[in-house]
Amino acid sequence: MVETVLESKKNNFLWLDLVEPTEEELQDVAGRFGLHTTSLEDCLDPIHQPKFEKVQNTVFIILRAYDTRSRLQTDSIHKITRKLAIFLGNNFIITVHRSELDFVNELKDEWKNRCARDEKSESNLIILLGLVKGAVYSYSLAFEKLEEAIEGYEGKIFTNDDTPVNIKEIHEFRSKVSAIRRVLRQLYDVILKIDDYTDEFAPVYQDIRERLERYLMLTDALREASNDILNTHISLASHRTNEVIRVLTIFSVFFLPLTFIVGIYGMNFKYMPELKTTYGYPSTWLVMVLITAGIYTWFKRRGWLK
Amino acid sequence: MVETVLESKKNNFLWLDLVEPTEEELQDVAGRFGLHTTSLEDCLDPIHQPKFEKVQNTVFIILRAYDTRSRLQTDSIHKITRKLAIFLGNNFIITVHRSELDFVNELKDEWKNRCARDEKSESNLIILLGLVKGAVYSYSLAFEKLEEAIEGYEGKIFTNDDTPVNIKEIHEFRSKVSAIRRVLRQLYDVILKIDDYTDEFAPVYQDIRERLERYLMLTDALREASNDILNTHISLASHRTNEVIRVLTIFSVFFLPLTFIVGIYGMNFKYMPELKTTYGYPSTWLVMVLITAGIYTWFKRRGWLK
Amino acid sequence: MVETVLESKKNNFLWLDLVEPTEEELQDVAGRFGLHTTSLEDCLDPIHQPKFEKVQNTVFIILRAYDTRSRLQTDSIHKITRKLAIFLGNNFIITVHRSELDFVNELKDEWKNRCARDEKSESNLIILLGLVKGAVYSYSLAFEKLEEAIEGYEGKIFTNDDTPVNIKEIHEFRSKVSAIRRVLRQLYDVILKIDDYTDEFAPVYQDIRERLERYLMLTDALREASNDILNTHISLASHRTNEVIRVLTIFSVFFLPLTFIVGIYGMNFKYMPELKTTYGYPSTWLVMVLITAGIYTWFKRRGWLK
Amino acid sequence: MVETVLESKKNNFLWLDLVEPTEEELQDVAGRFGLHTTSLEDCLDPIHQPKFEKVQNTVFIILRAYDTRSRLQTDSIHKITRKLAIFLGNNFIITVHRSELDFVNELKDEWKNRCARDEKSESNLIILLGLVKGAVYSYSLAFEKLEEAIEGYEGKIFTNDDTPVNIKEIHEFRSKVSAIRRVLRQLYDVILKIDDYTDEFAPVYQDIRERLERYLMLTDALREASNDILNTHISLASHRTNEVIRVLTIFSVFFLPLTFIVGIYGMNFKYMPELKTTYGYPSTWLVMVLITAGIYTWFKRRGWLK
Amino acid sequence: MVETVLESKKNNFLWLDLVEPTEEELQDVAGRFGLHTTSLEDCLDPIHQPKFEKVQNTVFIILRAYDTRSRLQTDSIHKITRKLAIFLGNNFIITVHRSELDFVNELKDEWKNRCARDEKSESNLIILLGLVKGAVYSYSLAFEKLEEAIEGYEGKIFTNDDTPVNIKEIHEFRSKVSAIRRVLRQLYDVILKIDDYTDEFAPVYQDIRERLERYLMLTDALREASNDILNTHISLASHRTNEVIRVLTIFSVFFLPLTFIVGIYGMNFKYMPELKTTYGYPSTWLVMVLITAGIYTWFKRRGWLK
Numbered sequence A, B, C, D, E: 001m002v003e004t005v006l007e008s009k010k011n012n013f014l015w016l017d018l019v020e021p022t023e024e025e026l027q028d029v030a031g032r033f034g035l036h037t038t039s040l041e042d043c044l045d046p047i048h049q050p051k052f053e054k055v056q057n058t059v060f061i062i063l064r065a066y067d068t069r070s071r072l073q074t075d076s077i078h079k080i081t082r083k084l085a086i087f088l089g090n091n092f093i094i095t096v097h098r099s100e101l102d103f104v105n106e107l108k109d110e111w112k113n114r115c116a117r118d119e120k121s122e123s124n125l126i127i128l129l130g131l132v133k134g135a136v137y138s139y140s141l142a143f144e145k146l147e148e149a150i151e152g153y154e155g156k157i158f159t160n161d162d163t164p165v166n167i168k169e170i171h172e173f174r175s176k177v178s179a180i181r182r183v184l185r186q187l188y189d190v191i192l193k194i195d196d197y198t199d200e201f202a203p204v205y206q207d208i209r210e211r212l213e214r215y216l217m218l219t220d221a222l223r224e225a226s227n228d229i230l231n232t233h234i235s236l237a238s239h240r241t242n243e244v245i246r247v248l249t250i251f252s253v254f255f256l257p258l259t260f261i262v263g264i265y266g267m268n269f270k271y272m273p274e275l276k277t278t279y280g281y282p283s284t285w286l287v288m289v290l291i292t293a294g295i296y297t298w299f300k301r302r303g304w305l306k
C-alpha cells in the first residue's frame, strides 16, 4: 500500500509511506526516485539489521523498533522488533514497513494536522528525527518489563523468604537483554551517522542519542544484575550443600561407633565373658558416653557444631 | 523558587539559582535567556544522566552529586545521587535543582561574601568549576562508607576467626559500586568536555579531574576486592565441604565392615559352628582389628588421614 | 589446470582461472603477469589465512569460503573452509584454487553467458565483488546448521523434559563457532581493505560487508547462547546434587539414632534391667517416636522438608 | 627541611630538595618560584596518585616509588609506596617528599660529587630522568619478592607433594599485584608525557620506559599465574571430593545390603523357619557372596573401581 | 668473538657478528660505530624483552627467537627463547648474541656463498629481514609441539575412553602458551616498526608479519582450546559426582528403614507381643516389601532411577 502522507508542491516536498508494499509498488517507487537495487532487497528482508547507507544523494536507513505486541516472549531479535526502512532524498522521504507501526502512524497524524493548519515547517530532517525518536522511545516499554522482572528476581533472592528463583528463567532473561543490547548497539551506530545531517536540530538529535545511551547503560546494568543473581544463587546453593553435608557427617560420626559397639554385644557367641559380668551393661554405656564426649569435643574444636 | 545569587551591573553578570522551580518559573527564565526546549525537559527529568551540550552560545550541563543523606541504602543511582542542571552563557550562569544541595549553598554563601567585600573576581567559569568540584567531592563520603564496609568484609574472611560473611550483602555492595562507577564514568565524560572552557583555571580543573580519576580507580579496586572476597568465600566453602566429606567417608569406611561382621554373629541360626567354639569371640576381634589396620594403612597411603 | 574464462581484446581484459595448478603452470602465469614470489608461495600454502596485499599495481587477495561438503565435522578451520587466491591487475583477474568451488563455477557460468550476449560490462572490480560475495554467502549454510544445533540444545535444557544435554557436544559446538568467528574476523579485515576499490559499486560492497557483520554478530550470539546452556547446565546439576544430598541427610538423620536404640536392646548382656520390665518395649517405642518428632520439628524449622 | 643540592650561578641553575617541609617552608619556596596553589595541596596530600601537569612554564610531577621498607605487608598502595613531588622550571628543579628516599639521596650524592669535580653537565632534564629512573627501578625489589612468592606457590601446587596451598594467601598476593599494577599504570601515563622533554636524552628515557613496560607485563604474568594456581586448586579440590565420595559410595553400596541381611536373621521371631534349617547359615553366606559379586560387576562396568 | 661475515669495500658495507662478546670487544665495536651506552647494556642483559629503538642514524633491535633445544620444559620466556641484538647503520649491520643461533648461522653461510659468487645484492635491509624471518619462523617448532599436545588432551577428554586428563599438565600448557603469546606480542610490536624500512622488500616483510599474525591467532586458539578442556573436565567431574551421590542416596534410602525394622525385632525385650505371633515374621517381610515399593515409586517419579 503506497500512501502519500505529505505533498507540498510549493516547497517541492513529498513523504510517501509504503506499508507492506508489493514488489511492483516498490519497483515503481524505486524507479521514480532512483533507489538502488541492493536497498530494495534490504527493504524486503524482514530480518535485516539496522543500517545507514548513502547512495549518491539518497540516504538509506533501516531502524528496528520494539514491537510492543511481542511481550518479550522470545529472545529472537526478529520477533521482538520490527523493521522500518527510510529513504531520505533532497526533497522527499519514503518510509517502508511490513506492518502498521504505532509511532509511524502517530507521526503521520501529527504532520497531516500541521499541514492542515498550513504550517510550512515540513522538512525531511525533522521527519527523520521524529521517526528515529519513535523507534528509540519504543523500547521504553521493553525496559519497563525487564526492570520489573529483575526486581522480582532480586526480591526473591535477596530477601530472607526462600521462594526459589527459577534459574532457567533468569538465563532466558539475560538472553533477552543480550539480544536487545545487540540491536540497540547497531541502532546507536546508525544514529551516530545521522549526526552529520542534524545541525539546526542538534538539541533534538542529542535528546534521542542520550535516551539511547541511557538504554545501553541500562542493558549493562540489567546484565550485571542478572549475573549477580545467578552468582548469588550458586554461592547460596553451595553454602547450603555444605551445611547439609555437615549435618549428615555429624550424625554419622556420632552414631557409627555407637552402633558398632551395641552390635558387638548383640553377637551370640557362647563364650563372651563381658556378657556375664554384672557391670557389663553399665560399662558399655560408660564407654559410649565417653566416645560421644570425645567426638563432641573434637567437633567443637573444629567449629562444626553451630 | 528563583534566587538571584549574584548580580553585577558593572560587569554585566548574573547567577540565578532555581530550587524546585515551577514550570512557569522555568519557562519564564528560559524565555529571558533563550534556553532550548529539550534542555528544559532534561531539567525536569529527575533521573536524567550527566550530560554536556552546547546550544548556540549556551552550554547546558547536568551533574549528579552524591546525596549525603541517602546512606547508600540502595543501588539505584537515582536514589543515592541528586541532579544539578547548569546553564552557562556569556554573562550568566543558571543553576536548577529540585532540592537544596549542601555544596551549592556553600558556594552561594562564599560568593555572596566575596561580593560583599566588593571583590571583582566573579566569572561564570570559576563558578562552574566550583559547582563541578562540589559535585565530584560529594562522593568522598560514599567512598568512606564503601571502604569501611570492604575492610569489614576483608577482616571477616581473611582473619582466622570464622565469623561468616554475608554473601548477599557483598553482592549488594558490588551492585552499589557498579552503580556509582557508572554515574562517575558519565560525570567524567562531562568533565572532559569542560576542559575547553578552563584555560586560565587549568590547575583547578586538573585538580577536579584527578580527584574523579582517583575515585574511578577506587571503584575498580573496590570491585576487585569484592570479587576477591566472593571467590575466596567459594574456595573456602568448597575446601570445607571437601574436609567434611572426608571425615564422613573415613568414619563410614572404618565402621561399615565392622558393623557387618558383628551383625553376622548376631544372627540366630541354630547351626552356626563359629558361635560354639571357645575362640570364636577373640578371633572375631582379631579379624576386626586386622581389617581396621588394613583400612588405616590404605587411608594413610592415600594421605586422607590428617 | 589453467582456464581462460573471459578474454576481451577490445577492452584488453582477461580472467584466468587456475584449478589445482601445477607449479609450472603457476610459474608460467606468474611470469606473464609479473606476480611476486611470496604471493606464489601463499597460493600453494593450503592453510593460509585470508589476506590482502598490494604489490606494485597488482592486488593479491586470499579468501576462505565455507566448504559446504565439510558438514562442520571438525573445528579445524582448514578442514571446514577452502582457500581462493585472487590476483587483480589493471586489465586482468586471476583466480587460483585447489578444488572446484561452487560459487566460482556459478560466477564463471554467469559471465560466460553475459559475454555470449555480448554485454560489455566486464570489469575486474565487479568480478572481484562477485567472488567475495560468493565466499561470504557460502557461510550461510554453516550458520543454518549451527542455529539448528543450538535450538536443539536450548530445547533440551530449557524445556521441562529431562533429556540430558551432551556437555562435550556443546563444547565442541563452541569450538566450531570460535573457529568460524576467527576466519570471519580475518575475512572482514580483508573486506574492509577492498573498500578503496569499490566507489562505483559501493552499494554492492556494503551489502557484502553488512552480511559479514551480521554473521559476526551471529557468532557472538551463538557463543553467548552456548555459554548460557553450559552455565545453566552447571547450575541445574549443582541444584540437583543439593537436592539428592538433602534426601540422603534427612533419611540418615532420622534412622541413625533409631537404629542405634534398637541396637542397644539387641545386646545380650545377662544383667540388663530394662529388658525384663513390662513396659520396656512400649517405652522404647515412645522414645523413638519422640526422637523422630524432635528431628522432624528441627528439619521443619530449617525448611529442609519439601 | 629545605636543602640546596646544586647551585650554579654561572649556569643560573638550582636544585632544591624539601624533605618533610613545614607549610611555611613550602609557601616560601612557592612564592620564590611562582608555584600554583593546587600543586602545593597535592604536595601535602600523602595519598596522591602519580600525575603530570604543566602550569605556565613549570612542570609539576608526582611519582610514587616502592618503599623498600614496606616488605609488601599490605595491599594498600599508600603504605607500600612513597610519594615524590617534582617541580621542573627552566632553571630550577625542586623535589618535595615527606621522608628520606634512598634513590633521591643517592642521586644527590652523585651530583654533589660531580659538581665538586666541576663538571658542567648539570641540567634539570637529566636530573629529572635520574629521579624517574630511581622511582621506577625501586620496584625491582617488590618484583623480586613477588616472583619468589609465586614460585613457592607453584612449587606447592604443581609438584606431587601435597603441602596444602593457602588460598587466602594467594588471594592477598593477587590483591598486591593488582595494587602495584594500578600504580605502575599511572606512573606509565606520567612517563609517556615526559617524552616531550627528553630529545637529547632519548635513549636514557627509553631505557626507563622499557623497564616499566617489563614490570607491567610482569604484573600481567603474576596475575595470570596466581589465577592459574587458584583455578588449579579448585579443580584439584573438586577432583579429590569426587574421589572421596566415590569411596564412600562404594563401601556403602557393598555393606548396606549385607548388613540388612544379617539383620534379618538377627530378629527374634519365634516362628522363623530359615533359622532352624541346617543350611540356613551357609545359604545366607551364599546369598551375600552373590550380592557382593553382583555389585562388584556393576561397579566394574561403570568403571568406578580403580 | 667478533666475526666479520661480509665486508665489501666497493659498496662500503660490513656485517659484524659478535657471539658471546667480552665487554671489551663490545666496547671496542661500540666505539668504532658510535653505539649508545644504554644499547650496550641491553645487549648484555640476557632477559631483555624485544625492542626497537632509533638513536641518531642507528637502529637498535632486540629479537627473541625460540630456542629449539629448550623443548618447552618451562614457561619461563627467558629459558625457552634466546636474544638476538641487531645494530643497523647506513653501511653496516652488527649482530650480537650469547650463543650460536642456528638461523643466524644459516644466514651467514648463505651470504658468504653469495659473496663468493660475487653477487652484489648485499643490503643491510635484506639481511635484517632475513634475521627477523629466522627469528619468527623459529617458533614453528614450538607450535608443532603445542598443537600435538593439545590434540592429545582433546583426544583424552572428548573421546569416550576415560583416560584421565592431567589437570596440572593442562594448566602448565596454558602457562606456556601465555608466555609465548607475550613474547610474540612484543615481537609483533617490533616488526610493525620495521615496516618503515622495507619499501622495496614489502612482500618479504608482509610474509613475515602474516606468519607472526598466524602464530598470534594460533596462541588464541590454543588458549581457548585449553580453557575448553579444563571447563569440560570440571563439568564432567561435577556430573560424575552427582551420579555417584545419587547412587549412594538411593542405596541408603532403600536400606536405612529396612535395617531399622529388622533391628526392632532383634531387640531382646521379654515382653514383645509381635515376636510370639505366628505371622510376625511374614508380616514384617510384607511391611518391608511395601516400604521398598513406596520408596521405589517415589524415586521413579522423581526420575532418580536410571
Ligand SMILES: [Mg+2]
Pocket (backbone or CB within 6 Å): A174, A175, A178, C224, C225, C228
Ligand atoms: Mg547471555
Ligand SMILES: [Mg+2]
Pocket (backbone or CB within 6 Å): A075, A175, A176, A178, A179, C221, C224, C225
Ligand atoms: Mg543470546
Ligand SMILES: [Mg+2]
Pocket (backbone or CB within 6 Å): A182, C220
Ligand atoms: Mg554482544
Ligand SMILES: [Mg+2]
Pocket (backbone or CB within 6 Å): A216, A217, A220
Ligand atoms: Mg556504559
Ligand SMILES: [Mg+2]
Pocket (backbone or CB within 6 Å): A216, A217, A220
Ligand atoms: Mg554502554
Ligand SMILES: [Mg+2]
Pocket (backbone or CB within 6 Å): A220
Ligand atoms: Mg559498558
Ligand SMILES: [Mg+2]
Pocket (backbone or CB within 6 Å): A224, A225, A228, B174, B175, B178
Ligand atoms: Mg555487580
Ligand SMILES: [Mg+2]
Pocket (backbone or CB within 6 Å): A221, A224, A225, B075, B175, B176, B178, B179
Ligand atoms: Mg547492578
Ligand SMILES: [Mg+2]
Pocket (backbone or CB within 6 Å): A220, B178, B181, B182
Ligand atoms: Mg559497568
Ligand SMILES: [Mg+2]
Pocket (backbone or CB within 6 Å): B216, B217, B220, D182
Ligand atoms: Mg584504572
Ligand SMILES: [Mg+2]
Pocket (backbone or CB within 6 Å): B216, B217, B220
Ligand atoms: Mg579507572
Ligand SMILES: [Mg+2]
Pocket (backbone or CB within 6 Å): B220
Ligand atoms: Mg577501568
Ligand SMILES: [Mg+2]
Pocket (backbone or CB within 6 Å): C174, C175, C178, E224, E225, E228
Ligand atoms: Mg571455545
Ligand SMILES: [Mg+2]
Pocket (backbone or CB within 6 Å): C075, C175, C176, C178, C179, E221, E224, E225
Ligand atoms: Mg578452539
Ligand SMILES: [Mg+2]
Pocket (backbone or CB within 6 Å): C178, C181, C182, E220
Ligand atoms: Mg577468538
Ligand SMILES: [Mg+2]
Pocket (backbone or CB within 6 Å): C217, C220
Ligand atoms: Mg557486535
